[in-house]
């Protein structure tokens with residue numbers, strides 16, 4: 088039996104984890120559930136899973152949960168200290184990191200520091216602080232098992248292989264909802280258009296990231312850290328059907344691909360059960376009916392991907408700045424405050440306004456993140 092702490096239990100990934108725990112109750116126990124603000128869904132999950140500890144983002148949320156009566160006999164925590172206590176709980180074996188954005192960084196780092204196995208969905212943690220998180224994981228002997236579908240694919244293709252034999256990581260991208268749309272109409276894109284992902288059903292922030300191709304850019308940086316591969320050895324290939332989840336090319340010309348239908352339960356279950364596989368029995372792709380395409384990404388229409396490659400090459404605090412500016416820009420687009428093409432413009436201008444430097448420590452990164460948010464916000468206000 089594995090005791091889990093599910094950070095971000097009320098989100099798209101979190102709800103899939105809850106489904107898996109309910110399907111395999113003899114293998115997994117949700118000892119800790121950590122939500123953001125969704126008290127109602129957390130209450131429902133508590134009734135089903137009977138956790139021992141729950142966490143909400145604010146004291147008001149924690150009080151609302153307590154007043155509802157749903158938390159009888161359950162320890163209720165809140166805020167940063169609550170998430171960190173949850174992620175380091177002595178009886179937890181595996182922490183599922185599925186909070187969205189840089190908000191997931193501190194509990195993810197705390198989990199690794201406490202020696203917990205990490206099932207990592209929160210790619211922003213690695214984008215912001217991969218240079219600190221990976222050495223800490225090595226020092227603590229912690230396994231980081233990727234939940235992100237591309238990284239799960241690469242992880243599976245690399246299993247049993249020698250790192251020195253890897254020629255390229257080939258990350259697939261769906262291309263998002265605007266893959267074939269002409270740039271001249273990008274100003275007309277509404278949030279609901281950008282949220283309509285063609286193949287995956289995901290949370291709001293990552294859906295917008297997929298539409299700008301920033302998701303793939305973040306994933307390039309995530310892959311660099313997870314697999315200790317230089318950015319020059321990572322390529323992005325657009326594959327609109329999302330059946331090939333990613334590929335690895337080896338020095339002999341062999342290319343290994345991992346495939347399956349676009350359903351996150353596959354990658355989540357593997358991260359929880361590795362090196363075993365759970366009898367999930369997801370439907371197989373219908374290969375005889377499939378018209379699988381691959382094409383190059385268009386960096387002219389989707390500049391976010393180029394910005395992320397540049398930040399990866401530059402290193403220092405730039406990946407953290409890229410991420411912070413992107414979070415601000417995506418939120419502003421979702422609120423209708425900026426048009427779609429302005430997302431990449433804001434990120435580029437925030438990077439240009441930042442003097443890059445080597446990362447000293449976590450404090451330094453948090454400061455770079457805060458400064459970038461300020462810069463991006465003031466650029467929005469100045470229009």
Ligand SMILES: NC(=O)C1=CN([C@@H]2O[C@H](COP(=O)(O)OP(=O)(O)OC[C@H]3O[C@@H](n4cnc5c(N)ncnc54)[C@H](OP(=O)(O)O)[C@@H]3O)[C@@H](O)[C@H]2O)C=CC1
Nearest residue numbers: 095097098099100123124125186187190208209210289290
């Ligand atoms: N969805 C997917 O298929 C995939 C997601 N990922 C990654 O997984 C992570 C989660 O994505 P996804 O599930 O789509 O996101 P969602 O927006 O669906 O869920 C986000 C979760 O984080 C919680 N949360 C949000 N803000 C905070 C905060 N400030 N403090 C604490 N908790 C917070 C939310 O709580 P509440 O709702 O209660 O407020 C919710 O539980 C992201 O990093 C994403 O890039 C990676 C691959 C695929």
Ligand SMILES: CC(=O)[C@@H](O)[C@H](O)COP(=O)(O)O
Nearest residue numbers: 235236260261262263297302
């Ligand atoms: C499911 C998953 O891992 C997402 O990151 C997905 O890959 C997003 O789709 P895009 O390929 O459109 O970014």
Ligand SMILES: [Mn+2]
Nearest residue numbers: 235236237306
């Ligand atoms: Mn992905």
